[in-house]
Amino acid sequence: MDAAQDAPQEAALRHNVADGVATVVIAHPAKRNAMTAAMWRALPEVLDGLAADPAVRVLVLTGVGPTFCAGADISSLTGDEDPQALAVAAEEALAAFPKPTLAAIxxxxxxxxxxxxxxxxLRFAEEGASFGVTPAKLGIVYPASSTRRLAALVGPAVAKYLLFSAELIDAEHALRAGFLNELLPAGQLDERVADFARVLTSRSQLTQAAAKEFTNGRTDRDAYWAEQAAGSGDTAEGVAAFLQRRTPSFGWTTAPTAAPTTGRATGRPAG
Known part of the structure; x- marks a missing residue:
C-alpha cells in the first residue's frame, strides 16, 4: 500500500484489492493530486465496483507521492460542468460506501x-500534513451537505474557523480538532494503516455495518439490524472464539441491494 512509489504522470484513480483491503489511489502528481473532472466522475463508479466485491472488507483512500489531494483541478472542467455537483456526488458515494473507509493522508x-x-x-495522517477548506478564497458557497459533515466531525466553531478563513491548519491542529484519528511520525503512515486495516478485516462486518449506519445518523433500522444479528451467527461465533481463545471466523457480509451511493445494503452469511 505504499503510495509513495513512482506513478504515471497522467491523472487517474488507481485501485487494487489485496487481503480484504481495497486501496484507491488519487494519482495526479503534476498538480499535487488535484482531482480532475474525469476523476470526480469516475470515483462513484470505482466505489460501486469495490462495494459489490465480496473480497473487499475495508477501503483505504490515499494519494500518490507526498500529497493526499490538493483540491480540484479547475482547468479540467468544461464550460457546462458544475464542479460542486461533481465533487458532492463523489463525496456522497464515498460516505455511503457500506464498509469501513480510511483516508491515509x-x-x-x-x-x-x-x-x-x-x-x-477514519483519517490517519503523517506529520507535516496540512489541511484546509478553501471556498472563501474563490467566493464559492460550500455545499450544505459538505458543511454539515465537516461540522459534525470537528464541531461548529472549528468548521466556521476553517470555512470563514480558508486558512490551512497543521496536522497537530487537525488532530486536536478531531479531524484526524491518528497522527504518525514521518515514514510510519503506510505501516500503521496496513496494520489497522488488517485489524478491521478481522472484525465482524455485521457490527461495523450497523455501527456505521447508527453513527451516521440513520435511526429507522433498529429492527432490521436486530434481525440480521439474530440470523447471522456472528454473535455465537464471536463468543465461541473468545471462550476457545481462537480467532473468530465471522460469516455475515454486506451485499448491496442497489447502487451503494444510496447508502442501503443488506447482509447475508458468507458462502
Missing amino acids: RGFCVGGGSQLAAACD
Missing part, C-alpha cells in the same frame, strides 16, 4: 481533498 489535504477525507470513516 500525507502532505496537502485541501479543498476537495478535505472533502473526500471528511467523507471517510
Whole structure:
C-alpha cells in the first residue's frame, strides 16, 4: 500500500484489492493530486465496483507521492460542468460506501481533498500534513451537505474557523480538532494503516455495518439490524472464539441491494 512509489504522470484513480483491503489511489502528481473532472466522475463508479466485491472488507483512500489531494483541478472542467455537483456526488458515494473507509493522508489535504477525507470513516495522517477548506478564497458557497459533515466531525466553531478563513491548519491542529484519528511520525503512515486495516478485516462486518449506519445518523433500522444479528451467527461465533481463545471466523457480509451511493445494503452469511 505504499503510495509513495513512482506513478504515471497522467491523472487517474488507481485501485487494487489485496487481503480484504481495497486501496484507491488519487494519482495526479503534476498538480499535487488535484482531482480532475474525469476523476470526480469516475470515483462513484470505482466505489460501486469495490462495494459489490465480496473480497473487499475495508477501503483505504490515499494519494500518490507526498500529497493526499490538493483540491480540484479547475482547468479540467468544461464550460457546462458544475464542479460542486461533481465533487458532492463523489463525496456522497464515498460516505455511503457500506464498509469501513480510511483516508491515509500525507502532505496537502485541501479543498476537495478535505472533502473526500471528511467523507471517510477514519483519517490517519503523517506529520507535516496540512489541511484546509478553501471556498472563501474563490467566493464559492460550500455545499450544505459538505458543511454539515465537516461540522459534525470537528464541531461548529472549528468548521466556521476553517470555512470563514480558508486558512490551512497543521496536522497537530487537525488532530486536536478531531479531524484526524491518528497522527504518525514521518515514514510510519503506510505501516500503521496496513496494520489497522488488517485489524478491521478481522472484525465482524455485521457490527461495523450497523455501527456505521447508527453513527451516521440513520435511526429507522433498529429492527432490521436486530434481525440480521439474530440470523447471522456472528454473535455465537464471536463468543465461541473468545471462550476457545481462537480467532473468530465471522460469516455475515454486506451485499448491496442497489447502487451503494444510496447508502442501503443488506447482509447475508458468507458462502
